[in-house]
Amino acid sequence: MACREYSxxxxxxxxxxxxxxxxxxxxxxxxxxxxxxxxxxxxxSARLAGMLLRAGLEPTEAPSGVFWTRVRARLREExxxxxxxxxxxxxxxxxxxxxxxxxxxxxxxxxxLLGTEPKEPMEVREIFPESVRQPADRNEVLLSLASNxxxx
Amino acid sequence: MSHVPKAREESGPPKRAPGTEAVAGAPGEAGANAAxxxxxxxxxxxRGLPQAKERELILRAQSGETAAYEELxxxxxxxxxxxxxxxxxxxxxxxxxxxQVFIKVYVSIRQFDLRSTFSxxxxxxxxxxxxDYLRKKRVxxxxxxxxxxxxxxxxxxxxxxxxxxxxxxxxxxxxxxxQLVGRLLDELQQEDRDMLVLKEVEGxxxxxxxxxxxxNVNTVKVRMFRARGRLVDIYRKRLRxxxx
Numbered sequence: 001m002a003c004r005e006y007s008x009x010x011x012x013x014x015x016x017x018x019x020x021x022x023x024x025x026x027x028x029x030x031x032x033x034x035x036x037x038x039x040x041x042x043x044x045s046a047r048l049a050g051m052l053l054r055a056g057l058e059p060t061e062a063p064s065g066v067f068w069t070r071v072r073a074r075l076r077e078e079x080x081x082x083x084x085x086x087x088x089x090x091x092x093x094x095x096x097x098x099x100x101x102x103x104x105x106x107x108x109x110x111x112x113l114l115g116t117e118p119k120e121p122m123e124v125r126e127i128f129p130e131s132v133r134q135p136a137d138r139n140e141v142l143l144s145l146a147s148n149x150x151x152x
Numbered sequence: 153m154s155h156v157p158k159a160r161e162e163s164g165p166p167k168r169a170p171g172t173e174a175v176a177g178a179p180g181e182a183g184a185n186a187a188x189x190x191x192x193x194x195x196x197x198x199r200g201l202p203q204a205k206e207r208e209l210i211l212r213a214q215s216g217e218t219a220a221y222e223e224l225x226x227x228x229x230x231x232x233x234x235x236x237x238x239x240x241x242x243x244x245x246x247x248x249x250x251x252q253v254f255i256k257v258y259v260s261i262r263q264f265d266l267r268s269t270f271s272x273x274x275x276x277x278x279x280x281x282x283x284d285y286l287r288k289k290r291v292x293x294x295x296x297x298x299x300x301x302x303x304x305x306x307x308x309x310x311x312x313x314x315x316x317x318x319x320x321x322x323x324x325x326x327x328x329x330x331q332l333v334g335r336l337l338d339e340l341q342q343e344d345r346d347m348l349v350l351k352e353v354e355g356x357x358x359x360x361x362x363x364x365x366x367x368n369v370n371t372v373k374v375r376m377f378r379a380r381g382r383l384v385d386i387y388r389k390r391l392r393x394x395x396x
Contacts, residue, residue, distance in 0.1 A: 011373035018358070042381060049380035052387060053352040056333025058326075060237025060246060060354060062230055067247060068222070071254050075218070078255055 003039045005032065013043050017050070201227045206270060213261050221261065225254055228274055234354035235275050235364060239282040239346050241334065249285050253278045272363030279346075279364045339386050344379035347372060 006013065015021045016029045033040040201209070206227070212220030225232075232253055237246045256277050264273055337345040343365060350356040350364070358376075362369040 010377040011370050014358070014373035014377040017377075045384040046377055046380035049348070049383040049387075050352045052333060052336070052383065053348060056329045057241070057349060057353045058330075060233045060243075063233060063247065063250070067251070070247075071251055074251060074255050075258055078259065082259075 003036050005036070006039055013039075013046065017043065017046055207266060210261070210264060210266060210270060214264070221258055224270075225257065228271060231271065231356070231360075232274060232278050234356065235278040235350065236282055238349040238354040238356075239279065240285070241349070245285065249281055250278070252285075253281045256281065269363065271360065275360060275364035276366065336383055336386050336390070340379055340382060343367070344375060344382070347376045348379050348383065351376060 012021070012025070012029065016026060021029065033043070201224075206224065209220045209224040213224055229250070232250055233246065236249050236253065237243070240246055240249060253274075257274060260277075264270065337349070340348070346365065347361055350361050351358070356364070358369055358372050361367075361376075362372045365372070367375070
């Protein structure tokens with residue numbers, strides 16, 4: 001762009017074309033065009049570009065009647081997909097919880113078992129503390145009877 | 153896979169889609185908000201719906217109410233068609249892509265941050281979906297023949313003399329003109345031609361284009377002005393070549 005005054009202010013020209021400049025700023029731009037042919041021609045070219053585009057292309061038309069029917073069908077598909085997609089992760093979470101619970105129960109069982117100290121085998125003396133020693137022979141039996149007074 | 157502009161999760165920190173900051177304070181919206189505070193005219197969203205109504209519909213849609221989602225998108229559908237149509241310019245593709253945009257909105261509406269502008273978020277999804285579609289299909293938006301027809305040359309000349317500003321009345325002449333303009337546009341960079349078509353043909357504001365493309369408002373203005381100049385340069389060059 002040849003003009004130094006506006007070479008860094010092309011946004012002002014765009015606003016000017018768009019009719020968005022406040023009246024005072026627009027008047028300043030118009031006054032500038034009177035003394036700067038380069039800017040005037042540039043803005044006229046820019047205006048021509050808009051005219052060319054509008055003459056060649058038409059705005060996109062409103063959607064056809066069946067558009068929303070199609071969207072609704074797609075939404076249903078999407079919801080079904082979502083349900084399937086949600087089902088497996090949910091099942092996975094359940095399975096993981098079940099496995100974790102089972103593992104925890106097993107660990108607990110082992111801990112209880114390990115925590116209980118097994119009792120040592122009892123001595124016969126402890127079971128029958130007053131058990132009588134068996135006599136060794138016949139004489140000893142007779143002696144024992146005699147000493148208990150049973151032999152009378 | 154196309155992208156859904158990220159917005160704030162309900163409990164998370166604000167995450168705006170690129171470009172929304174520029175649009176949040178756009179003059180159009182500021183004007184709308186200001187109008188709302190006077191009590192004379194209810195504040196309106198960028199297009200159509202009053203802000204309070206739009207907010208209510210978004211909240212209901214976010215809680216899974218399909219009727220609210222439909223009402224919300226009904227209010228915006230014409231603009232979404234304009235964005236997609238402006239970028240793709242192939243009528244047969246537009247409806248499919250808009251459909252895809254609407255599904256994406258349905259799936260991701262919970263991610264939308266109510267402090268952002270809904271239309272910006274929506275247009276950004278539409279733009280992403282268009283570029284994604286073009287990438288996947290690997291199509292040029294329109295394929296033109298190498299040379300201009302006699303009718304196109306006549307139309308260019310009419311334009312050059314200031315006589316062709318109005319669209320041609322005849323359907324075949326319109327088709328020729330469409331092809332001609334499309335060919336000129338194809339010599340511009342993609343974003344530049346999208347800006348021009350969205351502004352001049354589809355009627356989007358600079359702020360809407362800025363939000364949809366994620367480009368600063370001032371940059372959009374400068375690039376658009378330069379793109380206009382380039383378009384006319386190409387047009388005059390073609391005309392000179394034909395006249396030789």
